[in-house]
Amino acid sequence: MKAFFEGIQDLFVNGLFWPYDFLRFTKNWWAANTVNWLFMIICFVAFVYWMVQLKKYNDNNEEDKSCSAHSYL
Template sequence: MSAFFYWIEDLFVNVLFAPYDFFRFMENWWGANTINWLFMIIGFLAMVYWMGQLKIFNDNGEEDKSSTSHSYL
């Protein structure tokens, strides 16, 4: 079982986080945080899209707003 966890460690350290090793030793702050800023921009755009979709459904009255989760609520 320990070999499985060592495999997960190897996957993340040597494969998935390998691009971060390139940015770790850069002197430029903007260059070192490019990936983080890209993830933040993608997340912000996804949130704006999601809120727009929620507004469309709310304006059309398609959302069921009845509270039927539990009788004690």
């Protein structure tokens, strides 16, 4: 089992994370954090899309908002 977990370590450290090692040594804050900024932009766009869809659904007034609308209430 030790070899299995060392193989997983080798895959991630030497294989999948090498672009992060390259960006870490660029000495430029903006270049080193490009991946973080991309993730933040993608999450922000997804959040805005989700809120627009919820507003569109709420504006249709199709949901029953009475006290007895759900069985657990």
